Amino acid sequence: IFGVAFSALNSAFDVSAASFQFSDMLTTLCTNESDQKIVKCNVKGLSSTTLNPPLEQVLKQSVESGEDHSDAFGLYCDYAATMDAKEDQGVVGLGMFVGGDLALENDYYKKGTPLIAKLASSGAWYTLNLQKIRMPTMNLSYDYKDYCDPSTPNCYTDSGTSGIWLPIDKSYCESLLNATTEELEGDLLIDLEGDTDGETITLKFPLMWILEQAVNGRISFTDPEDDSGRFVLGFPTFQHYYIVYDMGKATVTFVDIEQKEYEDTISSGELGALETRVCAGDTYTAGAISNHGVTIISSVLG
Secondary structure, three states: OOOOOOHHHOEEEOOOOOOOOHHHHEEEEEEOOOOOEEEEEOOOOOOEEEOOOHHHHHHHHHHHOOOOOOOEEEEEEOHHHHOOOOOOOOOOOOEEEEEHHHHOOOHHHHHOOEEEEEOOOOOOOOEOOEEEEEEHHHOEEEEOOOOOOOOOOOEEEOOOOOOEEEOOOHHHHHHHHOOOOOHHHOEEEEEEEEOOOOOEEEEEEEHHHHHHHHHOOOEEEOOOOOOOOOEEEOHHHHHOEEEEEEOOOOEEEEEEOOOHHHHHHHHOOOOOEEOOOEEOOEEOOOOOEHHHOEEEOOOOOO
């Protein structure tokens, strides 16, 4: 997981260096069973300021100095390889984090097809504007016009989210669970607002892979009609895309990459047992899907 923003930690408070005592800022909330005091900071009366994230500062300074022309950073991760990784085990080439011009001048960017999405909010360099989610082989399409709210936000990409969240209607979720092998040979297509006015870019994820990730608890289906329904392209997205966040141009670029591990995974035909399914907030239970070896049993996702 890459942490580059931590916007919630960017608030700072001005204090007098001469008279400052940290203990004076602590307010006791309660005392636990071990007689330890639980405290919090009391910042009442202090003037506050907001600090720009260090990464944003460095990139901006690099562009202003002429050292770089691009106020961007790129993230690559061999997501499939992380599935077998062990704690404290080093894996060569597992991931790459690059900033400035190198975000656009590397093999991952040059070998793929850059799909440039416009930010839903210029003030947040990770927000997206979802247009549609489609599954052509299953004749399913859902329109998300005016769904994304930049002020919340509820549509974004986030490497720190361990899964992908799809605001799919319960009937769509159930259709995916009961799809035939032929239908699962297609793709789940995600249409996003492009950087050019009127343009739409389309991200592509194999339906078999979507189901495989759901088996492993890395795909969540949320109710698009509910306030908690969100569209999040989390960590698994890296299996298919190298992602560039350009704070200068207010864009997010997805560059398709090839991952041999994925081909090996689906060719085996073993998706394992699906311990639970949650469709639009409800536990959904079905019988065995014998066509592709997936067994769904009744259990609740923790």
